[in-house]
Amino acid sequence: MANSLHDTKNIAVLIVTPGILTGIIYILRQLFDYVIRKKEAKIEDLKGRHAEKLEVLKEKTNFDRTKELLVRYSNGEDIKELENEVRQSELRKQEMLRKLAEDQEVKPRNRGAHDRDVYGGIMNLVLGEDEMGPDRRYALICGRCLQHNGLAPPGERPENVKYICPRCGFVNGLTEPTGQSVLTERSEGSEVQDSRGAILVGSQNDAPVESSAETVEKPKGNSLDDSLDKSVASTEHSSADKQNEIATAVEEKADSETRSQK
């Protein structure tokens, strides 16, 4: 009885064990199949992306080559030329900054006015660099002694610019009523520019020493500018004689100011 029981148990084990093993093998195979399918899908995906990248690269190189050809052979606007222009304006800007720094070293006693000049110059450089070019501005020639007094502010006709000639003291630009309104409305920065131009030219030319000193002092006097504006307002339609009177009066005032500063 016990023996037969043992036999049935053995038989059961013999039947069940291969089943379990088959199950395990089946599961393992499914698992490996799944992993392999996943890897293959990933490979396909990567291949697709590779092809896409290649297409993009092809397009890009084609585009670059086409652009180069257009630049080289088009008779319209040359992009290289534009780039050169930008580079040159950049160089001009650096040159101006260097000059401003040198001026600051040379004239430390004019510090307050000069700081204003430097900032005005920098602002003009930053905001309107192309207009700063000397090839786009008119020269200021004195109406009486024909002295060259630097450049007019950007976009300004020379006859509309009011200034005092540093050599003979003649007040230029009074005859044009439209010029006066433009001048009074003009910002401080451009006025500073204007006076700066006079300073640069005054120091470059062979003008007498006291004359150049005068040009240095003049832009500093705010009260001088005010009195000049007032006199301009009062003599809108005056003759040249009256202008000369104003000029001499203004110059006397400037002289007394220079003396008091010394």
Ligand SMILES: [Zn+2]
């Ligand atoms: Zn003059």
